[in-house]
Amino acid sequence: MGAITDQELLARLPDTLIDHDNKEFYRGWLERRLVLNRCADCGFWHHAPRAWCPQCWSHNVVPTEVSGRGTVHLLIFLHQGPPAPGVDYSTPHPVATIELAEQEGLRIQSTIVNCARDDMRIGMPVKLTWVERYGAPYPVFEPAEA
Amino acid sequence: MFRNPIKDKIAFVGVGSTGFFRDANARTRNDMAIEASIKAIRDAGLGQADIDGVVGTAPAAREIVEALGLPKVTHFSNQPMPLVFGVVDAMNAVFSGAAETVLMYHALYRAPAISRSAANDPFRRGLGFGGSPAPAPTRHDPEVLGAEGYAAWMSRYFHEFNAPREVLGMIAVNERSGAVKNPLAAMREPITMDDYLSARMVREPLCLLDMDVPVDGADAFVITTAERAKDMPHKPVLIHAATNGITARNKEENLDGLRHHGQHVVLEALRAKSDIWIPDIDVYFPYDGFTPITLQWIENTGWCKPGEGYDFLKDNWDEANQRIMIDGRIPMNTHGGNHSEGGTQGSGHIREAITQLRGDAGERQVAGAKNAFLTPGGMFFNAQGLVLRTD
Incomplete structure (x- = not known):
């Protein structure tokens, strides 16, 4: 991640509602990687992307590529x-x-x-x-x- | 855990409806909401100065207050659909003293995107679901589940239970048989099982006759204390128990499964709050915005086991009247439901329950009906329960 700037992300998906919660999910699209949120504390995955883990209430949620x-x-x-x-x-x-x-x-x-x-x-x-x-x-x- | 101090303390004392239409209609949503509201307030024998609470879906409560010229209102709010969200807010307002007498309203207005005649009405340009302004356009991906979620979980039901499509067809025919006898209904031509089985697929496995019909129209209600209701023109219809229900996984695709969703939360709470349960009821109103919702309510409420809905409906089918008649005694959605009266998000179910318990349902009347059991809403984020009774 990081190769695609926020400006490029917004420019290439102009009609998609992108915010700070889901920006890595959509940035993953442009890199053809499916990136979902995973809690770095308890390991729980969730989707759609949210900033807090719904399982353990940790804010330590990390966008992580799945196997597909x-x-x-x-x-x-x-x-x-x-x-x-x-x-x-x-x-x-x-x-x-x-x-x-x-x-x-x-x-x-x-x-x-x-x-x-x-x-x-x-x-x-x-x-x-x-x-x-x-x-x-x-x-x-x-x-x-x- | 489930207290119910409000039991039988609040009553429906007025109802009003415009009836429902799916053809061209040169009236606004506000026009119809106001008509239904005036009818409901007059039905309760009341006037402008008597209404001090206003609860509705859309339009905004403050607009209704102004449109009706209500001089002094102490509780007003807008609630989501279906209507039990509004019922719970209104009854709590009366019970707490936030208001004495609450007007509750719900207006439906077809958007251009879902109705050909609405699309031909230039004064509906820019309107979205329910007649509210459409949100800014974004890209459309057909894979995003909204109402399609009901078709998706029905695909799972068919996968798990190998049931025939007739299980939904019986529900569709039942709803239409009710609407045929309901002068307020939009769809009054009878349908047969053959009509159902040959209807075109829309969201396979659901066909056109699995879905409710978009309509214009409005319903309104007046709610006050059971004590005050005794001195009013109609037999009071008491709110015995009411609840909403949702689980942590309530987004369409995220549901835990067919055996754990909002309906299960509703039914557990309602069972604990209500002295009246399904053997005691006289008329039954499971939601029917999509036929799989009805099937899920029937199974989850415990009329039969999960997956046994087809056998249950066959065993309780009234062939002569083309309707479901549980134990030969309890009819279901006597007015035709969302499916055939019109997609009212549950206001029709509540209005018909009140009408039945008052004894005012004409040729649809269930003789001596005293207890009505309603389960509005679907499976995801809007399941609801409501038990109404009369003395």
């Missing part, structure tokens, strides 16, 4: 919705809640790529990859071997 491994926990298919680049609702568009390997209940919202619709299912192992959206990287997931 996880499983599909929830899975829906959107048949309509507001336009977004690269999103095709006619297919329809899969929206997945991924439970990350780092901790039970540590989840992130994303979509699934490189997978036939009929092969997508709750419980499938996935791994992180990246697509371009609104001119910047965006974290998505693809099938992984168990």
Whole structure:
């Protein structure tokens, strides 16, 4: 971290609500690294990013890269919705809640790529990859071997 | 841990409604909020000088005070939706003496983004959810869960229990059967299970008929002490128990699971506060903004075990009237709910419960109804419970 300045971060994600709590999460996007908050005192991960650990109330929360491994926990298919680049609702568009390997209940919202619709299912192992959206990287997931 | 010193001390003494519409409507949200409020205050036999508390969702309480010309108000606040947030604030205000008689209101207004006829109304430009000004635009990512969270957790339910879609279809048909008999309802054409199963998918596994209908309209209520209520025009409807409930993990994707969320907190508190429980009730109002919410309330309230909702609904299905009739006796959402009366975030459930307990529900009337059990709200950050009764 540090290579991408605050000014560059704000310039490359101009329509995203970035603040002091989530700036490292989004800076990670630009570096194609998925960075979530972890408490340096008790080890507890949380998401969305907050300044205080919800488990032990420590302020010693450190943005930390995750492995990108996880499983599909929830899975829906959107048949309509507001336009977004690269999103095709006619297919329809899969929206997945991924439970990350780092901790039970540590989840992130994303979509699934490189997978036939009929092969997508709750419980499938996935791994992180990246697509371009609104001119910047965006974290998505693809099938992984168990 | 669960005290309830307010039990039966506060009463609903007035109701008013505009009814609900989904077609073109050249009225404002304020216009309808004021109409419902005037109707509710008149229904209670009161006037401007009698109202010293105002609690609502939107518009702002101070606007309603000015619009109604209320001369002296000592408690006013705006609360989130659904309506039990407002009920709890209003009843506590009366119980504490912050106010003697509280007007409670809720107005719905379709935004251009969710309704074709609203999009064609140039005077709604710039309005967002509920008719409040839309927030500044940001990038849109369809992966962000809002209301989609209900579809997402229903995907988990289907994964865990392998239930057929008919479990939701029975709820949808039940709601519509209620609305058919409700003159205030927006959706009054009957639907069948075939209609449900062939409706287009929107947020798969949820289809168009799993979702409530966006409407324009308003409901209002008047609340005062049970003591004062005895001398007022209508049979008082007493607030027996009321609660809200939330867990630490309440963001849609972060929920612990289908067996631990806001509904469980509500039900534990309500069970401890209320002398009336489900075997004693005469009419039942589980929330139905999305059909999975209703299914979750039914299972979590203990009518059946988790995952057994389909068998429960089949066993309690009134085929002749195309509705759920629990134990052959207890109907559910007799007015059609958010699903078919209109998406009122629970004000419709409360209004219909009061109407039923007063004995004023016409062809929907449950004979001799004395106890109503309401569970407004979803699973994430707005689950609520309310037990109403009459003598």
